[in-house]
Amino acid sequence: MFISSTRRTRAATIFALAAVLAVAAPVAEARPGGGGGMGSRGSKTYNAPSSTATAPGAAPIQRSQTQPGSTMGNPGMTSAATxxxxxxxxxxxxxxxxxxxxxxxxxxxxxxxxxxxxxxxxxxxxxxxxxxxxxxxxxxxxxQGNPAPAGMSRSALQGDSTPGNYRSAPGSATGPGPAMGATPRGAPQPTVGKVDIGPGDFQSFEIALNDVQAAYGRGDVAALRNLATPEMAGYFTEELRGNESRGVVNRISNVKLLQGDLSEAWSEGRMEYATVAMRYAITDVTVDLRTNQTVETGEPEALELWTFVRERGGRWILSAIQQGR
CATH class of the missing domain: 1.10.287 (Helix Hairpins)
Incomplete structure (x- = not known):
């Protein structure tokens, strides 16, 4: 009898502690990628993006299918391999x-x-x-015999900027640089090149920002698969299913780009990458589906670095999101 009573007391104590921790835990932003860095940036996945006026720093990527030191294309494009x-x-x-x-x-x-x-x-x-x-x-x-180079970087994306307004990111350089994850000795280095980013690309990035947020707010998985790599679409789907299991929905509206900078643009073989720092306004609320009451409200502004990828001459799609700081 004493043992059973002790077990019940312990169980009640553990349950109470769990409830307290759940209440005390910080609420993550519900918008796509708001819970932390995710996705792949090719050989630069574990490198910090170049600093820009919009985002002097960036939180590291925490969830990725790219292994440190790997440069075999973009795993986000063929996610089943990992x-x-x-x-x-x-x-x-x-x-x-x-x-x-x-x-x-x-x-x-x-x-x-x-x-x-x-x-x-x-x-x-x-x-x-x-x-x-x-x-x-x-x-x-x-x-394990995979190479791991880095690329180059440049900066500029200020609203309706023109090529004459481009600025180099502090500390950036043209040509290969060090990458996290040691390259095996004797491994062949992939071709790393320069990618020119113009006003048309900037417009594509801003449109993608709005389209991804709108699709996520609608819970439109098919649209997200068209706008992002399979890896990123998989993460988004996990988040949407998590909301569904909690009986809530994340509603996003009023997305507007306030400021942006191009942090880096580089190529690896046939793949081209661009990392863009963006500060944008957003209305981000989580609503209980049963009561239609707001249970969480996100910050009115967000600062993030989005990485886009495409095959040379193709269409840009979202490959990674990192929180700026």
Whole structure:
């Protein structure tokens, strides 16, 4: 009786603490990407974007399908690759474990050390284990042989700016630079080049800002898949499903770009990237679907860096969002 009472008391205490923490926890912005940095920026995914007048700094990307040091295109464009199981899994680990344990305990693949052929059996086990380990090591080395360069940067996007108003971002430079994640020695470096961004591109970025926010506010997953990489569309879908499970909807309106700067623009092979710092006004409210009452209200302004990607000559789509600071 005492034990049951103690368990009930502990359960009640844990529940009360969880409730307090839930109330005390800061409310994240409900707009797309408001909960933290997400997406991929090619080889620059884990590099800080160049500082601009609009956003002197940026929070790092926290959720990405790009592995540090990887430059094999944009994983956001082919998101299924990162979900493949690693070589061997539990099967090869089980074989190795069985062989080693059998050797230690007197058993093994061929019946242990007992019998006339015990020594031959042990040698065969050791040889098989060495072959499997060597094969696995070579396979992993081939898997990890990916290059990791960086690109270049330039700045400017001030409302209706023209090419004559372009400014270089502080500390930026033309040509390759260091990237987080060491490049394996001897790995080939991909082609990194310059991308010219003009008024038409700036207009595309501003339109994308409005279209993504509007689609997210409508819960229009099909539109989001057309406006963003599969990786980003997947994150947005997760957030929308989370709202649905809570019985709420995020309603977004009155989005207006107030100030913007081009932080970086570069190419990696056939892919072109542009990271843009944007400060914009927004009406961002979360409404309870049962009562139609507002349960959360976001800040009236947001400062974010959006990265766009396209195949050369194609259409820009959203590839990453980071919070500015």
């Amino acid at each position: 979900q493949r199981p690693r070589f061997g899994g539990g099967f090869m680990a089980g074989l190795l474990g069985a062989g080693l344990l059998g050797a230690l305990l007197g058993g093994g693949f061929f019946g242990g050390l007992g019998g006339i052929a015990s020594m031959i059996g042990l040698l065969l086990q050791v040889g098989l284990i060495v072959m499997v380990v060597a094969f696995a090591v070579r396979w992993f080395r081939r898997r």
